[in-house]
Amino acid sequence: MNALETIKLSKSYRGKVVLDGVSICVREGEIYGLVGRNGAGKTTLIRALLGLAKPDSGEVRINGVSTREGLEFERRKIGSLIDSPALALHLSALDNMKSAALAFGHYDVKKLRDLIERVGLDPNNPMKVKNYSLGMKQRLAIAIALIGDPSILILDEPVNGLDPAGIFEVRELLQRLNHTDHITILISSHLLSELGKVANSYGVIEGGKLVKELRSSDLEELCRPYYKVVVGDLKTALRVVVENYGAHEFEILPYNTLALYDMSKDISFVATMFAKANVPVLNIYKCEGDLESTFISLMGGLHGAETATGNDDTPVFEELAPNFEAPIGSKLDDAPEAARTTPASGDSIETMSVNDDNSAETKSTDGDGAQTAPTDGDIKAEETEGDTAENPGEGGNL
């Protein structure tokens, strides 16, 4: 059963379309991550779900109910945290809880104290909330959202302002609530790596439209690791790749760059393969597909959709291998360049050189290995770790 559902939801403010026919589906027991850049429409979608914003068209369903009275009733089972924490600043934490509990009809001081403790605050602290840090306010807001044991939690940026320990605690709390209490959670966050650790479904929103809805398995597919190879001669390199890899196992990226997805072959094999065909390899490194760059690519890249679609190499490829238009094109749509052009953090550095006899030597370093300019007959292969290897396009090699 779907806990939360929107059907072609549209909303505009003063003529500006904020939501444009968004249909999302959050299944019962799921942790659904809502992803999108600032102003993409995430908060408006959450507001519409919670009845704070009236949609221009479309429908909201909560536990399958869409009538006004039905929604009012179902919303009583939803705990929420939207934007900044909703707190009466002149009251203490416990008084804030009491005030909310009175309004929700769940006034039980012992339970309220337990909830405050559960989020890591002291229920006996008489300090007014206005003197709390943002992190403490955020925790208290989460505690308020948990009043009355809601079956659905809707959290907009719940770890905003929390320190790393706080983020960890909130993540643990959300996972526990989902696993043990079977609470369905809809969570929007800019911390994509954090979102990736808790969510098992994702909705990517860009420009008021739902770009894609993904399950964890889909995301794993998009985030799979690959070798990124910057070559000097793309035409020959493509022939070599087609001979050694299947049509679906590689992708052409801008600036004479290839992404090779078959990780069964090690990096030295890849380097040797190009060396044997006399293809100058300017740079080669292993990229761990990460959630952040995948989402950024789904949202249209760092600088929006224009950058993401500006693939100058496509005509070259079409000229060379017209048979591969369809698979390559579809792959580029799924994971545009921005996800692939910058090495992901968390990779290890592996520098490799290919000797004159085409045998390869691999040398691993711990992350500070500098990118060396290639020379004829040499192949540099690097597995990067952290942000040590910058965008190869800026390395002066191309």
Place this chain on the structure above:
Amino acid sequence: MSNDRFSMCLASDLFRVKKLKSVFVALILMFLILFLTFAVCWVGSNLVSKVEVSETPSIEGETAPTITQEEKDGLLAALDSVINDSLMGSGAICLMEFLVMIITCIFVGKDFSNGTMRILVSRGANRVHLFISKWLTMAILVVAYSLFALLVSGILYAFKNDGSFTGYDFGILMRCFSLQLLCNLASMTISLMIAFLCRSSGSALGVSIGLYIILSVALSIISTVVSLSGGNQDWMMFMPMQQMNVAASAGSYSTDQLCAVIIMPIVYIAIAFAVGVSTFVKRDIK
């Protein structure tokens, strides 16, 4: 179920109002104004009554101040009038109206700005219930303030009349009290409507105070013009500002004027209520 939800909203509102510092500050202010006005006038009239009366008007250069009986009576009557006004309404009770306006703006504005309203609506609270709950909370506050003012006024009034508090005095006090209560409810509803329209304490306060000042100035200009032209001022009873200090002059109202000061607050309440609710139901909550 829906009545339960309403009572929950009301309980929560009352809880938060009890925790509002300005509620108690207003109460202390009211008491101080009532007590100090009375005390100053009472001491003043005691001093005046002890002043010796001379047969002739006082001459410049004389050491001891002397006044004529006529001057003394005039002074005593003026002080008595000030005491009566302060006890009957034009002092504390009118100030109360202003204070309630401020508290309403702060209370409702805060609920919007700190997100309480957002949380309540997102938890399925009916918006009409929320508005009525806020209105009732503020109405309870107005009644509580009025009762407090009545109690203090009654005690001071009895003290002023050497312990005697006749049925007639009580009748006058109750009439003023009831009329002023009704008018205070009307102005509170107008403030509530403004607070729901502005959705923040600061802007609601600004608009309310601005409106108060504009209406006061407008009323003064209109009454001056009407008075100079020798026109009938009865119709001015229908103006909101005129209603605000009704208690001060309620004792001398004709039947028509009494009808006006009873009906018009009800009309103001109905209009402000309708505008406030319909706007709140339609608009998105930020």
